[in-house]
Amino acid sequence: MKKRYAVVLAAGQGTRMKSSLYKVLHPVMGRPMVQHVVDQLKKLDLEEIITIVGFGAEKVKDQLENDSQFVIQAEQLGTGHAVLQAEQLLRNKEGTTVVVCGDTPLLTNATLQALLNHHDQAGAVATILTAKAPDPTGYGRVIRNEAGHVAKNVEHKDASEVELHVNEINTGTYCFDNRALFQALQEVSNDNAQGEYYLPDVIEILKDQGEIVTAYQTDDFEETLGVNDRIALSQAEQSMKKRINNQHMRNGVSLIDPVHTYISPSVGIDQDVTIHPGSILSGNTQIKSGAIIGPNSEITDCIIGSDSIIKQSVITNSVIGQRVQVGPYAHIRPQTKIGNDAKIGNFVEIKKTAIGDKSKVSHLSYIGDAEVGSNVNVGCGTITVNYDGANKYVTTIEDDVFIGCNANLVAPVTIGEGSFVAAGSTITKDVPREALSIARARQTNKEEYAKKMKNAKKANGGS
Template identity: 65%
Template structure:
């Protein structure tokens, strides 16, 4: 079997993005563009992937990690020059090399596999991935010979009126016979206005040498979108979002308004879950079966069990069990563990806390740095006072405890199993098991005080 390789072009700064973030690191549905490309390329089981890095080299390497080898293009002198930087890894290899841009996040492994297969079946030295464009303005046109082989690529600005009518365009993705590629690269000139070495010149060099140059036209034009500015970035985001949402709906998820639902590429959602409008699921979020999420809910890097409802709330980097009810207007901050059958009600904030099975904080509470047992009831306005201005301390509330409304638990403190804390208490000492703790000022009624006060006015 022919060995296959890939070169991913990811060295450009992307000045048209007008951003301090390097172009290929701009996210599409929560994942950097170049990572989308590498993920799809990796699924082709190639022998070697080489990513050409330049601007933001270390950031790109830290994003992609060991999924790719790297070659540094210190000066950005064109696409042919970029591919030449991979000569150390690839020049002596035999096989087929796929060259793809890191700013094409929508391209799929299916399309790349079709391109590779067409290239190998036609015994071409080079194959161009093309597409039909309804409006080809600005694209290079593919001019074919009568037998279907590529005669030449003509840029829009150089095309005749007749050539500009051609709607088959060059997408900038290619397959090459690897040996022919590196031989031709050594012949590429920078005798042009920009003084750069262009990869399409390799096509012309191979044609002049009498080699076969083929083209494979994909039916999925949107996959070929190259992102060079924020307008194209928004277009890629929209297409990717539609693709992701469709995948979930096909797999049994009800998305009530897909155009107003934002789901990351990594998110997993179980069947028979319902996602309401305004919901954002980002990062490595996993939603179980039969859940109700939203409307207007933000979940990031969370695991959510089955049959859980989260309405109009925010949850980040936490575990949420099954049969849990959260919201509306709750905030689950990082490192929280909400176990099964818990209720977290409106205007409750949970931070770095564990909630045992069946416990409840129904409204207007802050529970931070706490370990809450099972079947605990936290009344309205319950607060774990975890911070003294310098250090944070833990509150422990054991199984079956009942915390009355408007109680302050001054950490570090433990409320024992099945203990009661009276409403309005400020607890500074541990409460034993089965005890009732009352920590509030004794009520004093001063008869006729208000009447006397009014007389003085």
Template identity: 60%
Template sequence: MENRYAIILAAGKGTRMKSKLYKVLHPVAGKPMVEHIINRVIETKPTEIVTIVGHGAEMVQEQLGERSQYVLQAEQLGTGHAVMQAAQFLEGKQGTTLVISGDTPLLTAETLDHLIEYHQGKQASATILTADAADPTGYGRIIRDHVGIVDRIVEQKDATDEEARVTEINTGTYCFDNEKLFEALKKIGTDNAQGEYYLTDIIEILKADGEIVAAYQTKDFEESLGVNDRMALAEANRLMRARINRQHMVNGVSFIDPDSTYVDADIEIGSDTVIEAGVQLQGNTKIGEDCLIGAHSRIVDSQIGDGVKVYASVIEESIVKNAADIGPYAHLRPQAEIGERVHIGNFVEVKKATIGADTKVGHLTYVGDAILGKDINVGCGVVFVNYDGKNKHQTIIGDNSFIGSASNLIAPLTIGEHAITAAGSTITDDVPVNGMGIGRARQVNKADFAKKFPYLNDSLKD
């Protein structure tokens, strides 16, 4: 098999983005654009990947890590100049080189494979990935001769009126014979409207040398979208999310309203799960089978088991086991682990806590830095008081316990199995197995005191 190489162009700052974040690091469906690109490139099985970095070089390198080699394009002098920087790694090597921009996140590995295969089948020195655009404004045009052979690429700023009417556009992705690529790069100049080294000029140079130049047209224009501003970024997100949701539906997931459901790349969802409108599934999240993720829930970096129901709640960096139900309006903060068949009700917040199977935390409760056993009932308005102003402390509650409503559990604290706390108690000492903790003042009634209370005084005189 012929050696394959890839050059990823990721040096531009992206001034039209008007952002402190470098262009290729802007996220599409939860991942930086350049992350999408390198993942698709890796699927084509290249021998070497070279990423051209410039603005934000350290951040791009941190994102891509050891999956690529890097070359700094210190001065931004055009796409041709960017590719020249890869010579130290690739010049003189035999094989096929894919050149791809880091701001085209919608390209698929399938399209890239077809491009490479077409290039090799034609024995071409260069093959351009093209697309047919309803509105080609802003794109370089593919100019063909009278028999349909590619003659040259003309940039928008350099196009005549006739050339500007051409709808076949250059996507900015190419395949080259690697040796001929670097030979031709030595011949390009800056005689154009931008005064830059255009990579597209290589096409004319190769043609003048009698080399074969081909063009492979993708069937899906959407793949060619280059992201240069916020409008294009929003469109790339819309298209990517539609693609992601469509694939989940093919795999047996039901979306009530796919257009208003936001699922990041690489999210896993089991079959027969129902995703309602307004749901956001983000990061490294896995949803099991037969789940219901209710409208406007947000789940981030979490693992959700089978048969789980989530109603209008937020779950972050947590684990929810089979058949549990969450919400509405619950918040699982990082390191919450919810056991099988657990009920977490409305306005309950859980943080860094493990809750055992069949336990119920119904409503208006905060559970933090705690270990709860199995089959516990936690009443309304319970507060796990875990912070003393300097340090966090843990509360442990044994199986089959009953925590009365409005209990304040002052950590560090252990409540034994089958134990009870009386409603309205502030519990500061451990409660033994089978015991009951009561921490409240004895009620005293004051006869006729209401007559002295200013708020009621006037009404009682009437």
């Protein structure tokens, strides 16, 4: 098989996006557009991926890191000029080069593979990826000859009345014989209104040389969408969301309302998971079988164990065990690990804490920088006082501890195994195992005091 290469065009600023963020870095379902493109190319059997960068070059490089080689296009002088920047890396190599724009996040590896296969089978020197557009206005048209090869590639403004009725459009994705590509690029002129070197001119040059130029038509026009403004970005977002959600449902995941469910492409979900509306799953999140997520939960870079339930909660960079209940309205912050059969209730915040099996933090508590054992009950309003303004300290709560409501545990402190902390206590010293700790002022009742205060107020003319 011929060796294959890819060139990704990602040098443009994207002025129509009206953004300080470079166009190809705008996210679609939580992942930059250019990353979507490169991820699909990586699934092909390619020798090299070369990304042409310009505006925001360092940020694009940081995003793609080891996924690609990079070449700078110092001046943006057109798509032909952009591809020419890869000449030093590719010009002497035999094989096929696929050229893809970095703003086409919906393209799939299946379509790119089919394009490459068609190119090889046709014995073509160049192949255009085409699609039938519902409204081809503004697109370049591909006119075929009787053999089905490309007779003409014509821009909308230059098309005849007959050609304007053709709805097969040039998507801007190509395959080329590598040597022929770089030879033809030497002949591309910038004698046009924009003074730029256009890649489609290579098609005409190769045709004039008598080479076979063909086209592969994809059935999915939506997949070829190029994102140039915020409207197209929104369309790409919706299309990608639908594609991802449909795949999960085919794999045995129940999405109660897929229109209002957002799942990033890197998220893994087992069979028999149920996801309710308004849920956002992103990063490297993994949801295990039987879990129920939502409604209105946001989960990022987490592992959610089997049969756990997450309601109206935010969880980030944490591990949730099996059969755990979280929420409603809980906030699980990074570096938290919740054991099996635990409960984290409403308006509870957990941060950088390990909570053991069968422990409960049921409501209105803050537990941070703590190590909580198994079968612990943390009463309503309990706070681990972990920060003195300069340093964070650890609170250790051992197995089988019962902590009453409104307790303040001033770290560093250890609550010993099997002990009790009385409601309203502020604990500043370690509590021995099996002890009862009471740290609050003794209640004093002053008889008739309120009545005396009221009478004194009336005597002074108060109401």
